[in-house]
Amino acid sequence: MKIKGRVWRFGDNIDTDQIIPAEYLVTGDSEELAKHAFEKVRPEFAGKVRKGDIIVAGKNFGCGSSREHAARALVGSGVACVAAASFARIFFRNSINISLPLVECVVDAEDGDEIEIDFGRGSIEVNGRHFAFKPLPKFLQNLLGSGGLIEYTQRKLGRKAHELASQA
Amino acid sequence: MATISEKILAAKSGRKKVEPGEIVEAEVDYVMVNDVTGLPAFEVFEKFNAQPIREKVVLIPDHYVPNKDIASAEQAKAMREFAKKYKLQNYFEVGRAGVCHQHMIEQGFVAPGRLIIGADSHTCSHGALGAFSTGVGSTEAASAMALGKLWFKVPETQKFVINGKPGKYVMGKDIILHIIGDIGVDGALYKAMEFYGSTIELLSLADRISISNMAVEAGAKTGIISPDKKVFDYLKGRVRGKYRPVYADKNAEYAETFTYEASDIPCTVARPFLPSNTAPARELGGVSIDQAYLGSCTNGRIEDIRMAAKILKGRKVHKNVRMIVVPASKQIFEQAMKEGLIKILMDANAYVSGPTCGACLGGYMGVLASGERCISSTNRNFVGRMGHKKSEVYLANPAVVAASAVTGRITDPGELKK
Secondary structure, eight states, rough: EEEEEEEEOOOOOOBBHSSOOOGGGOOOHHHHHHOOOOOTEEEEEHHHOOTTEEEESSEEEEEEOOOOOHHHHHHHHHOOOOEOOBBBBHHHHHHHHTTEEEEEOOOOOOTTTTTEETTTTTTEEEEEEEEOOOOOOOOHHHHHHTHHHHHHHHHHHHHHHHHHHOOO | OOHHHHHHHHHHOOOOOOOOOOOEEEEEEEEEOHHHHHHHHHHHHHOOOOOOGGGGGEEESSSSSTSSSSSHHHHHHHHHHHHHHTTTSOBBBBOOOOOOHHHHHHHHHHOOOOOOEEEEEGGGGGGTTTTTEEEHHHHHHHHHHHHHHHEEOOOEEEEEEEESOOOOOOOHOOOHHHHHHHHHHTTTTTTTTESHHHHHHSSSSHHHHHHHHGGGGEEEHHHHHHOOHHHHHHHHOOSHHHHHHHOTTTTTOOOOEEEGGGGOOOOOOEEEEOOOOEGGGGGGTTTSEEEEEHHHHHHHHHHHHHHHHHTTTOOOOOTTTEEEESSSSSHHHHHHHHTTHHHHHHHHEEEEESOOOOOGGGGSSOOOOOEEEEESSSSOOOOTBBTTTTOOEEEEHHHHHHHHHSBBBBOOGGGGGO
């Protein structure tokens, strides 16, 4: 799979309080949360982000609180992928579980650049320059590609119900 | 030869041995959600058309309860109704509980060798009792409620050895702030931290919990301390069910080992806007404060309140400062009343409230205005964490918080006049 999009550039240690401030944690709705994404640090983001945009960031993106609301706010904003030098682990899990693609890669790009990510080949192209990344482990690729943890759980529950029925 | 994390994850996934980097599906002992992370989890759970594994689910409203506004009231109501609908015994209403991690420990859910997940990043606090516990998101909490299992990447483990007797006012908080200051906010990213050494053995359980609590601020998956007699004594008459302590093998392989001398660790403060931005409290005497906050899952325990009361006894909070004290649980509040600590704090003009996460995450009960500065016993000092984006949070131990409340500027308690 390949995607192409416009870059929003962020620095190191972007914490989940920056992505979605705690005062808005009174809903789980992606679109509602998206209205306040990066409100304290980049107030223009919510108004200007477009479907298919891609976030490029430094190390430890998504550190801090476990709030899945952060990953949901990005999905609600239409963000197609986050490429960062590294991710905080709970944000990483949350994103994969709700099918927001992540790429761990140091990318040289600025706001507004056009970026192309080739997930199959593990490569990123921006301004004629190429950056390589290691694809996710198979288990996570499957999770990401097959509707995330909700569908995964449903399939497992279906299997469990089926087993119980066949034992009866 | 395995670390504590590797052993617990192996046992819980029915394996003899697991290697760092492997992904396993492991059986969890408990899955906890709070009022903020609960609602999204319940919405996901309803899609499963399943019954939860009742005995594993723990619901603790703590972030925005008592309800701070209508939206948070609706969230709290959703938790109450979820508990009722699925007949969940482990739902803890306002007035019976407190901050979730403290309540989990007090109620005996936490024990050595257990695998506990919670939809709150500070779930790693339970590592202080020898459990593998880690923060997760709402969707995976919902999945674990239905399946009783979750996927985990087996982390590499880093070993931290701290030796010697800490200084008079040096607490667990200073040790973990010092470590985070040394390795950085991603110094333990994706890894498990294990803490050893004579200092750790000397520390109270409360101080150990502060250390494990902030492992996540270094990016860690969990922060584990080998269980000893202090843990076993605490669990007597408290723990639910049986448990089996897990220890690392003598020749376990660690990704890295860090060694510290307690005598090199002063009362430490993390300046805005990262927990790694540390400096000795005594070097920050020029920083004036508007608010002093004592509470949270990091430092809202009885030992913390005793320490603050010791410093505030016979003194007054500075005229330019509001001091807010939030015991982390009902039990702690009651104990503090019994010991006369609440009276001492109130005589000093501190404001004392019932348990809530409240202001730690800028929710309510002490939110900061533009330009205001708070010395806080909490765990995060990110931009806007406790309120306005132009407010500032300095993280410190309860003794520094109390001493600073008295002087109106950041103060090492050793500098207070007798």
